[in-house]
Amino acid sequence: MTTLHINGRPQQVSLPDETPLLWALRDELGHTGTKFGCGMALCGSCTVHIDGQPTRACTLPIGTAKNHQITTIEGMENDRVGRVVQAAWTELGVAQCGYCQAGQIMSAVALLKQNTRPTDKQIDTAMNGNICRCGTYPRIRAAIQLAARRLQGAA
């Protein structure tokens, strides 16, 4: 048995230590908001926060993850920055198919927790590991800027 601390709650899985966190979340625990896209940490669809740091769950073994705080997209509505980012996403109609957007939002939240005044270049750097095939990049950038303005206003 491995205990994982997910969105502030301990949850137990019975899987080998080398199993990537992604499959523990999705197949064992039913947290399907975190998506499978490539399995090689190349597309960012599976982005979660490990102790607040954006991390690709598809290559992170649960044997490593068990010692850390894991936050997934399902935890974002209880997160101050997460809620602001989710609202910006919805208001600007960012999503097309939407499959990658949980990962995009997790990367965006991690950025805005570090930096509420990101430059375009800083946005590019923070988001470059998250692929969107529908091509929503312009709206993602706009939504991050909108969320940033609101977070500055609240600060």
Added chain:
Amino acid sequence: MNETLHTTRRTFLQGSLSGLLLSVGFNGLVRAEDARKYGADSMPGGTVDNPHVFISIEPDGRTTIIAHRVEMGTGVRTSLPMVIADELEADWARVTVVQADANEARYGNQNVDGSRSVRHFLLPMRRAGAAARQMLEAAAAARWGVPASEVQARQHTLLHVPTGRRLGFGDVAADAARLPLPAPDQLKLKDPSQFRYIGQGKVRAVDSEAIAHGQAQYGMDMRLPGMVYAVVARPPVLGGKLRSVDSTEALKVAGVLRVIELPGFTGAPMFKPLGGVAVVATNTWAAMQGRKALKFTWDDGPHATYNSATYRAELEAAARRPAKVLRDQGDVMQTLAQAKPADKIAAEYYLPHLAHATMEPPVATALVKDGRCEIWTSVQNPQAALDGVAAQLGLKPEAVQVHPLLIGGGFGRKSKPDYVTEAALVAKQMEGTPVKLVWSREDDLQHDYLHTVSVERLEAVVNAQGRPTTWLHRTAAPSILSLFVEGGKGQMDLEAGMTAINVPYDIPNLRLEGAEVEAHARIGWFRSVSNIPHAFAVQCFVAELAHHAGRDHKQYLLDLIGPPRKLDPRTLADNWNYSESPERYPIDTGRMRDVIEAAAKGARWGRKLPKGHGLGLAVAYSFMSYTATVVEVAVDAKGELKVVAVDMAIDCGPQINPERIRAQMEGGAVMGLSLALSGEISFDQGRVVQSNFFDFTVLRHAESPRTIRTHLVNNNHEVPPGGVGEPPVPPVAPALFNAIFAATGKRIRQLPLRDQLQA
């Protein structure tokens, strides 16, 4: 209306489903079966506009509208119910959208492919909404004992205009459901000025909130009690067969339950599974680990030598010798033979295979139990999935249910339900246990239905003003026909008809030829299909001719198109016309000119540009819509390219959901740039070389242009609707390469760009 919704559900599947294997495949093949039918009538299932099928209203007014087509990102799950709600005069806030199962006999065609959803269902959905509105008005009139003409539906309320009395929709819904449907000629559709939602851009996509919260359900997210997970090792070469497999080590992997051999396909590939070996396990990861531990020997079969470099040489040779004539006016061969060398211009363009690489790889969940099969999946063509499963499992269609979930990217890949049938075949071996069959990214890239690979050769003779008097276009590309007919080759009408045969240019001697070349991979359709190579070649070549003539590209292009006029596509030898009526959908060169002007104005064409910058233009007509793109690039001394801005213009006729049209234009710009800059699938020894996003690279945030401006042109409800999903893509790559030429003087004729500017 709730009761009728349930009772009429029983009538489903009355239609004949035999012989659909071809017709579900592609619109053009449907046309071949019945040349007299156009548009939605040519599609399996046609259209349905019966309000009982789509609308139900509870006594408290809560309204359910069925989305019979699946969402893959274009917004259709919002837009079509919104059209019904508008004509119904429903309050959108009180509407719940419910997804329909696969059932074309009940709902009409459900295949979200070919940019057809609004094109084919705008009018039927308006009619359904209007019919229900009139029935509600009649029911309220009867309740009050007044003429129906005195009652008006307004935002979920029925108003007796002379007295101001009101009833809610829910108050009379049960009465209304018992009334006869209005006769078709008695339907009163709204005047466009009365639309509340159509064209307003105020309705949010119905899934946007769920998506942002990670709660939206895609095919990948299906879960059932006791579900097991499967992955499949498929023959690495198309048509290859399993000779032997040793599963000893695989079965030792923790969590692996079973190893199951799947038969390969015979005949044309169609939507049949490729065969191979399935590993079933208690979770996806365990299944993948089990698959890694399998030891195979394969018989690679006849395509084992497929190599992209060799094949390119074959295509070039085919493009340099006479081929099948598809359109011929004037005397191209004689004028070419007689022209002075200085007046002749020729160019060849190469475009490689492309993979769809949807962010959600193909996935399907199946349960076979008690002689029935139930499927949950993300599929563009649910009815084809149902029919394929029934055929493979030897079940009657009535014994198969397909529940469509959100599609995590389609682009044409998920209109081929091979992966759904594959899941059903594995589930049949696991009778009583639900099986989720997942494709990895490697599976997806190496076993896709690829976009074709092509060499496009163009030759022209120009007059003293630099205007072409002779135009020869020869296209050499493996055909989608090979998917449905073993060994099929040559341009089908639907391929030639995509911006090759129907160039509306005023050129006296004009010929299109299509070479017949063999396919060695599954050739599918990728967002905008053959428009990609054809528009790239034609639009680059026009820019080359303009440069040769020493003229402004935009003005030269407008002159070539000529004055505004409506052309019957048949006069351009285009007898396909996207299966639409040539009378209803002529090629309107005026609208083509309008989008060019709009994109050019957006980009301030003709302005003085900074050093190293260039503007490039291209236009396309596809899926009954007109699109033009202007790209601005900056190229530095080292050959580093930056896409500064993109202007995207579209005239799709009436604009139903302008906010989503803009989203499609933005996304089309990104996808077009992606394929132009780095998209390539290549083969060696019959195998796909690329395997994941490190070697099949797609556009990322940092490469995406900071500025994409969209220009929606004309919004004309007097013309029938055009498509929106695919039309943004074709003009992007040629506009980019024309911009690169404008910036650097380098004419590059090979996709993708990669490091060609540094060479």
